[in-house]
Amino acid sequence: MKTNTELLADHTWLKIGGPAEITTPQSKEELVKILDCCYQSNRDYRILGNGSNLLVNDDGVDELVIKTTEACMEFKVDGTQVDVGASMMVPQFINKCISNGLGGYEYLYSVPGTVGGAIFMNAGRGESHNMTISDYLISVEVFADGEHCVLTKEDLQFNHRYSTFQDHNDWVILSATFDLPEQSQEKGNRLIKERMEKIRRRERSKPNAGSVFKSGSRLPLHKIPPGGLSIGNAEFVSGNRICHDGNATFTNIVRLITLAKLLNRLVPPFENPEIEWEIWN
Numbered sequence: 001m002k003t004n005t006e007l008l009a010d011h012t013w014l015k016i017g018g019p020a021e022i023t024t025p026q027s028k029e030e031l032v033k034i035l036d037c038c039y040q041s042n043r044d045y046r047i048l049g050n051g052s053n054l055l056v057n058d059d060g061v062d063e064l065v066i067k068t069t070e071a072c073m074e075f076k077v078d079g080t081q082v083d084v085g086a087s088m089m090v091p092q093f094i095n096k097c098i099s100n101g102l103g104g105y106e107y108l109y110s111v112p113g114t115v116g117g118a119i120f121m122n123a124g125r126g127e128s129h130n131m132t133i134s135d136y137l138i139s140v141e142v143f144a145d146g147e148h149c150v151l152t153k154e155d156l157q158f159n160h161r162y163s164t165f166q167d168h169n170d171w172v173i174l175s176a177t178f179d180l181p182e183q184s185q186e187k188g189n190r191l192i193k194e195r196m197e198k199i200r201r202r203e204r205s206k207p208n209a210g211s212v213f214k215s216g217s218r219l220p221l222h223k224i225p226p227g228g229l230s231i232g233n234a235e236f237v238s239g240n241r242i243c244h245d246g247n248a249t250f251t252n253i254v255r256l257i258t259l260a261k262l263l264n265r266l267v268p269p270f271e272n273p274e275i276e277w278e279i280w281n
C-alpha cells in the first residue's frame with residue numbers, strides 16, 4: 001500500500017486540517033484489499049470522500065486516511081436501475097443518469113461530494129422539501145465488519161442527514177443501486193439549470209463546507225448581532241454558512257459554532273441546533 005503524509009487541509013473544502021497518512025486506492029479491488037488488510041491487522045482508518053462535509057483538527061488524525069475518490073467509478077444501467085460506484089461525484093452521476101433518460105436527483109446537482117459521501121450523510125434538499133438521496137436507493141455494496149457484502153435499503157436506516165453508516169464509521173460504501181424515474185433529457189437539463197441558478201448568489205469561492213447546522217436549526221438572521229458573527233478569519237455569511245479567508249484554524253471554527261449555538265439557546269425561539277458536519281478531532 002502506497003501512503004503519503006499530507007495535510008488534510010489540502011483534501012477538504014474548508015481547507016482546514018493537519019497531517020495524516022493518506023492512501024488513495026485506484027480501483028475497488030485495491031480499496032477492498034486495503035480494508036481487508038486493516039481489518040486483519042486491527043488498524044484503524046477513516047474514510048475520506050471529497051471532503052465537502054468535514055471539519056478536521058489542525059493536529060491531524062492518527063488513523064490511516066483512505067481517500068476513496070479514485071477507487072469506485074463504475075456506472076451501469078439496466079432499464080431504470082443504475083449501479084454507481086461510490087467514488088463518482090454527485091453531479092457526474094446526475095449527468096450520466098440524464099443521458100440515459102433517468103432523473104430524480106437534479107436538486108442535488110450543487111452537492112460537491114461523492115455518491116458514497118452523499119449516502120453516508122443522506123444528502124438532500126432542506127428538511128421541509130423532504131427529498132434525499134435515499135429516496136430511490138435499493139441497495140448498497142459495502143465493506144462491513146471484515147465482509148464484502150450487499151445491504152438493502154431495508155437493512156439500513158435513513159433520516160434527516162442521517163444514515164446507519166454514521167454509527168459504523170468503519171463500514172465503507174463501495175457502490176449503490178438506485179431505481180430511478182424515467183425522465184426526458186430536456187427536463188433533466190432544465191432542472192439542473194434551475195438548481196444552479198437558485199444557488200448562484202451563494203458564496204462558494206471562499207473555503208466552506210455547506211450548511212453548518214441541520215435545517216430547522218439554523219441561526220436565524222435576527223440572532224446575528226450587528227456587524228456579523230465572526231471569530232478570527234471565519235464568519236457566518238448567512239444564517240447557516242461559515243466561510244473564511246483561508247487562514248482560519250480549527251479552533252476559530254469550533255468557537256464560532258459554539259457561539260452560534262449559545263446564541264440559538266439564549267435568543268428566542270430557544271433552539272439547540274445540531275451540527276451537520278462530520279468533525280475529525
Ligand SMILES: Cc1cc2nc3c(=O)[nH]c(=O)nc-3n(C[C@H](O)[C@H](O)[C@H](O)COP(=O)(O)OP(=O)(O)OC[C@H]3O[C@@H](n4cnc5c(N)ncnc54)[C@H](O)[C@@H]3O)c2cc1C
Nearest residue numbers: 047049050051052053113114116117118123124173209210
Ligand atoms: C458548497 C457546498 C454545498 C453543499 N450542498 C449540500 C446540499 O445541498 N445538500 C446536502 O445534503 N449537503 C450539501 N453539502 C455537504 C456535502 O457536500 C455532502 O454532505 C456530501 O454528500 C459529502 O460528500 P463527500 O464525498 O465530500 O464526503 P466527505 O466530506 O469526504 O465525508 C463526509 C463523511 O462521509 C464519510 N464517507 C465519505 N465517503 C464514504 C464512503 N464511500 N463510505 C463510507 N463513508 C464515507 C466520511 O468518512 C465522512 O464521515 C454541501 C457542501 C458544500 C461545500
